[in-house]
Amino acid sequence: xxxxxxxxxxxxxxxxxxxxxxxxxxxxxxxxxxxxxxxxxxxxxxxxxxxxxxxxxxxxxxxxxxxxxxxxxxxxxxxxxxxxxxxxxxxxxxxxxxxxxxxxxxxxxxxxxxxxxxxxxxxxxxxxxxxxxxxxxxxxxxxxxxxxxxxxxxxxxxxxxxxxxxxxxxxxxxxxxxxxxxxxxxxxxxxxxxxxxxxxxxxxxxxxxxxxxxxxxxxxxxxxxxxxxxxxxxxxxxxxxxxxxxxxxxxxxxxxxxxxxxxxxxxxxxxxxxxxxxxxxxxxxxxxxxxxxxxxxxxxxxxxxxxxxxxxxxxxxxxxxxxxxxxxx
Amino acid sequence: xxxxxxxxxxxxxxxxxxxxxxxxxxxxxxxxxxxxxxxxxxxxxxxxxxxxxxxxxxxxxxxxxxxxxxxxxxxxxxxxxxxxxxxxxxxxxxxxxxxxxxxxxxxxxxxxxxxxxxxxxxxxxxxxxxxxxxxxxxxxxxxxxxxxxxxxxxxxxxxxxxxxxxxxxxxxxxxxxxxxxxxxxxxxxxxxxxxxxxxxxxxxxxxxxxxxxxxxxxxxxxxxxxxxxxxxxxxxxxxxxxxxxxxxxxxxxxxxxxxxxxxxxxxxxxxxxxxxxxxxxxxxxxxxxxxxxxxxxxxxxxxxxxxxxxxxxxxxxxxxxxxxxxxxxxxxxxxxxxxxxxxxxxxxxxxxxxxxxxxxxxxxxxxxxxxxxxxxxxxxxxxxxxxxxxxxxxxxxxxxxxxxxxxxxxxxxxxxx
Numbered sequence: 001x002x003x004x005x006x007x008x009x010x011x012x013x014x015x016x017x018x019x020x021x022x023x024x025x026x027x028x029x030x031x032x033x034x035x036x037x038x039x040x041x042x043x044x045x046x047x048x049x050x051x052x053x054x055x056x057x058x059x060x061x062x063x064x065x066x067x068x069x070x071x072x073x074x075x076x077x078x079x080x081x082x083x084x085x086x087x088x089x090x091x092x093x094x095x096x097x098x099x100x101x102x103x104x105x106x107x108x109x110x111x112x113x114x115x116x117x118x119x120x121x122x123x124x125x126x127x128x129x130x131x132x133x134x135x136x137x138x139x140x141x142x143x144x145x146x147x148x149x150x151x152x153x154x155x156x157x158x159x160x161x162x163x164x165x166x167x168x169x170x171x172x173x174x175x176x177x178x179x180x181x182x183x184x185x186x187x188x189x190x191x192x193x194x195x196x197x198x199x200x201x202x203x204x205x206x207x208x209x210x211x212x213x214x215x216x217x218x219x220x221x222x223x224x225x226x227x228x229x230x231x232x233x234x235x236x237x238x239x240x241x242x243x244x245x246x247x248x249x250x251x252x253x254x255x256x257x258x259x260x261x262x263x264x265x266x267x268x269x270x271x272x273x274x275x276x277x278x279x280x281x282x283x284x285x286x287x288x289x290x291x292x293x294x295x296x297x298x299x300x301x302x303x304x305x306x307x308x309x310x311x312x313x314x315x316x317x318x319x320x321x322x323x324x325x326x327x328x329x
Numbered sequence: 330x331x332x333x334x335x336x337x338x339x340x341x342x343x344x345x346x347x348x349x350x351x352x353x354x355x356x357x358x359x360x361x362x363x364x365x366x367x368x369x370x371x372x373x374x375x376x377x378x379x380x381x382x383x384x385x386x387x388x389x390x391x392x393x394x395x396x397x398x399x400x401x402x403x404x405x406x407x408x409x410x411x412x413x414x415x416x417x418x419x420x421x422x423x424x425x426x427x428x429x430x431x432x433x434x435x436x437x438x439x440x441x442x443x444x445x446x447x448x449x450x451x452x453x454x455x456x457x458x459x460x461x462x463x464x465x466x467x468x469x470x471x472x473x474x475x476x477x478x479x480x481x482x483x484x485x486x487x488x489x490x491x492x493x494x495x496x497x498x499x500x501x502x503x504x505x506x507x508x509x510x511x512x513x514x515x516x517x518x519x520x521x522x523x524x525x526x527x528x529x530x531x532x533x534x535x536x537x538x539x540x541x542x543x544x545x546x547x548x549x550x551x552x553x554x555x556x557x558x559x560x561x562x563x564x565x566x567x568x569x570x571x572x573x574x575x576x577x578x579x580x581x582x583x584x585x586x587x588x589x590x591x592x593x594x595x596x597x598x599x600x601x602x603x604x605x606x607x608x609x610x611x612x613x614x615x616x617x618x619x620x621x622x623x624x625x626x627x628x629x630x631x632x633x634x635x636x637x638x639x640x641x642x643x644x645x646x647x648x649x650x651x652x653x654x655x656x657x658x659x660x661x662x663x664x665x666x667x668x669x670x671x672x673x674x675x676x677x678x679x680x681x682x683x684x685x686x687x688x689x690x691x692x693x694x695x696x697x698x699x700x701x702x703x704x705x706x707x708x709x710x711x712x713x714x715x716x717x718x719x720x721x722x723x724x725x726x727x728x729x730x731x732x733x734x735x736x737x738x739x740x741x742x743x744x745x746x
Contacts, residue, residue, distance in 0.1 A: 006536045013532045021525040028507045028518040084382055125381045143381055155587075187587060187712040210713070299442045300383055300513040 043079035045088045045112045049329040051286065052093075054086050056302045057321035064095070064114075065322070069286070069329055072304075072318045081114050085126045087284075087326045090135025092117075092163065096126030107140055109163060120168065124157060128234065128282050129324070132196035136164050137220075139194035139203070158191035158205055160220070172205065175218065178226040179209075186210065191225075193234035193282050194218075197241055204235040204244060215246070215263075232263065234282035236291070238309070242266060245273075245283040245291045245309065260293065262309050271311040285309070286318075286327045294323035351481040354472035357537040358465060359488035365427060365530035366489055369454070370496025371523045372434060375504070379516040384442045402459030403695050409460040410467075410691025414551050419464035419471075419687055420540035426461025427534055430454050431527035437520045463691035470678030470686060471541045478678060479627055482671030483619020490612040494605075499526075556688050564680045565689060569696050571735045572673065576697035578635060578731035580642075580724050581705035582607070588645040588717060589658060603659065610663020611670075618667045619675070627676040628739055634668025635732045637661040642725035646718050673697075676739075 045052070049069040055061060055078060062082040068074055083095035084105070093110030105126050109117040124142030131138055139160040157171045172191040177184045186209045194205045200220075207216045207227060215232035218225040231252050235244040244263045250256035257278030262271045273291070283291040292306045302323035307315045319325070413422035433454035440446035466482075473481035500519050507515040559565045586603040622630040641661045644654060674690065681689035704727075711720035 010532060010536050014529050017525040017528050017532075021522040024521045025503055025506050025518045028514045031514060125378055127381065143377070185713065185716060187584065187709055187717065296384065296442065 043077045043114060045091050045093045045110065045114065045328060047091060047328055051319065052086065052088050052326045052328055053304055053319055053322040054083055054324040055321060056300065056323055067319055069327060079114055085129040086324045087129040087131050088328060089131040089133050089326065092131055092135035094129045094131050094138045094140065096129055096140060105142070109138055109161065120161065127156065128193050130195055130282070132200050133198060133239070134200055136200045137162060137196045139196060141192040141194065156190045156192040158194050160194060169220065172218065172225060176224045178224065195235050195237045197237060204237060206233045206235065236283045236285060238285050239288055243309065245285065247279055260291070260307070273307050273309065273311055274313050275307045275315045284325050284327065292318060292325040294325065351477055351484050352473045354539055355469055355481045355485055357533065358469060359485045361427070361530050361534045361538060362485060362489040363492035364526055364533060365430070366492030367496045367499055368434065368523045368527040368530065369430065370493045371500040371519055372437065374497035374500045375516055375519050383513045383516050402455045403699060405456055406459040406463055406691045406695050410463040410687040411556055413464040413467070413687040414685050418540060419468050420538055423461040423464040423468065424531065424534055426457045427531045429457030429460065431524060431531055433457065434520050434524035434527055438517055463687050463694060466674050466690050467687040468538065468540065475679050477623055478675040479619040479622030479672055480616065482675045483616040486671040487612055487615040490608055490615065494608055494612060551684050556685060559685055559689055559692070567738045568677050568680055569693055571738045572693045572697040573700040574731045574734050575635065576700035577704040578638065578728040579701050579704065580708040581701065584705065584708055585641065585645070585662060588721060589655060591717065592645060592650050606659040607663040607666070610660050611666040614664050614667035615671060619671055622672045622675060627672050630668050630672050631676060632732050632736060634665045635728055637668065638665040639725050639728040641665065642721050642728060646721035646725065
């Protein structure tokens with residue numbers, strides 16, 4: 001083969017491959033354009049018997065929507081607002097949405113009419129969003145990765161915004177940590193899954209270090225966290241503040257999946273819930289006796305399920321094509 | 330070949346200013362690496378977003394998927410290196426490596442949301458990378474005159490990191506064209522384009538890279554026994570030891586960026602940008618430092634690189650902070666890579682017999698990678714027990730020690746006697 005032939009083959013091959021790439025991207029763009037729809041109906045965050053969620057339906061993917069708590073399979077109201085994660089309580093919403101750029105996101109505080117109150121830039125992938133019952137504290141978790149140059153290291157950062165003072169806590173890593181009753185420091189501290197108590201100061205969260213994951217109780221005013229017990233992740237405080245719904249790795253090994261349980265804070269009793277599938281979500285209390293959670297289906301889809309919080313009954317499909325549930329009532 | 334010849338060299342007639350002095354084959358290999366790195370960094374850039382937002386996996390699962398490939402490739406690299414020497418087809422083995430990684434991009438499309446399948450596909454991709462690195466570096470040593478090897482590796486590494494630099498931007502462009510990144514449509518488009526670009530890399534390799542057909546070595550000179558015999562030669566043994574010692578002096582990018590982030594209180598972790606800064610410096614300095622290594626000797630440049638690393642550690646442990654320090658740290662850190670990564674291969678290549686050079690290069694790269702892995706684990710422990718400041722001072726001390734040991738091991742004058 002002489003050089004001329006080589007160059008001809010190369011040019012033809014590159015042209016063919018570029019064409020294939022361009023055609024694929026063009027078709028994907030066309031399909032995606034069909035999926036972008038405007039909102040229908042009015043979604044508000046005012047307290048009431050409704051469940052807020054993020055739609056994963058093909059027609060309005062990413063939009064926030066709501067259904068009646070008494071008829072969750074009934075008609076949905078879809079808002080024009082899109083989020084990657086959403087939560088709301090006490091008339092305040094927290095929407096994590098993509099900014100321009102691959103790993104830059106915005107954390108947006110929404111008022112009851114879904115108008116932007118405050119935008120905070122974030123770096124990292126939004127993973128969890130929570131609002132305290134009063135609507136005052138907005139907590140989030142982002143997941144930060146470098147690229148191949150950092151050897152696959154990743155970290156999660158949990159932070160929160162006090163909407164009353166306007167103060168932002170960017171990460172819990174600077175808090176004084178107590179583990180096994182002793183002060184503790186490590187490079188690999190990661191925090192995620194924050195849930196605030198009614199006083200809007202004490203909170204629960206997950207802390208991981210040295211390959212173990214702990215339930216911690218934090219104090220936002222004192223800047224401290226204290227590890228309470230092992231293998232409790234993504235805690236979610238019940239409306240009466242007495243129980244934590246959480247996920248725990250099967251046999252302490254995240255590779256084997258997660259199970260949902262409820263911890264009674266007064267007695268330390270743990271009740272496994274009737275959901276036997278692996279649930280990788282921060283559960284949300286839909287009422288005093290029921291927790292809801294998202295369960296992925298296929299690629300890019302998800303359904304919201306619910307299960308009684310006392311370990312009885314069966315999981316029930318609550319809202320199809322939905323994730324990030326939050327009871328507004 | 331004695332170590333004396335890898336020290337100071339006079340610039341021979343081949344040492345012209347032009348990049349072309351490194352030879353068409355090195356430029357062809359550089360182009361293949363450039364294109365392949367665009368393809369692989371496209372995927373690396375979007376993979377976390379795809380797994381976490383697209384497929385709803387949690388960060389812990391991402392860690393599992395990601396951790397799979399660290400161990401798997403070390404052994405394969407050695408096997409690939411030996412195989413390439415055995416059949417005397419470095420280009421073929423490297424080509425299989427590039428092709429595996431290309432196929433893996435399609436695998437991501439097919440894997441859907443299955444964690445196991447995604448883990449398998451990523452392992453396949455890393456297997457390809459493990460297979461191709463040593464044969465590719467061997468081809469570079471065989472393609473350029475020995476007196477300009479530093480420049481050859483410098484040019485190759487600059488092209489390679491230019492691709493790595495462009496990859497995330499291309500991915501961003503594709504996501505932008507498809508529209509909202511909320512669905513999986515955009516990610517699939519990134520994976521497919523990445524596959525097409527990887528195929529361009531394979532095509533360029535097949536058409537334009539030439540394997541130098543070395544005369545068949547005497548029977549028995551490429552056997553497992555001979556491969557182990559490599560270690561009996563004092564030159565190779567010293568080189569391997571030095572590579573391990575130098576590998577142990579590095580604590581890893583993750584920690585360096587984490588320390589910088591703690592020190593400078595960078596908002597919410599601009600991790601990706603720190604790597605971009607380092608990579609930009611690497612890209613700019615790789616070729617000039619390669620040329621410098623050909624002029625003043627490769628060992629001084631490698632050791633100078635580790636000197637820069639020592640300064641980075643001291644800056645991280647020191648009391649000074651601020652933007653100038655951040656820029657200086659990243660510049661020195663990028664300079665460290667530029668002065669060591671390719672130049673070490675340029676230093677090692679000529680010491681290794683041609684018949685077993687791929688095996689030797691694989692051995693050195695694996696030794697360096699394993700000891701680096703061990704030292705990063707140790708650094709994590711040191712941080713936990715002594716705190717970040719003390720641990721970093723120890724790391725700086727370790728680098729100085731490694732430079733001294735390497736100097737003793739590889740000092741050309743001593744080694745020749």
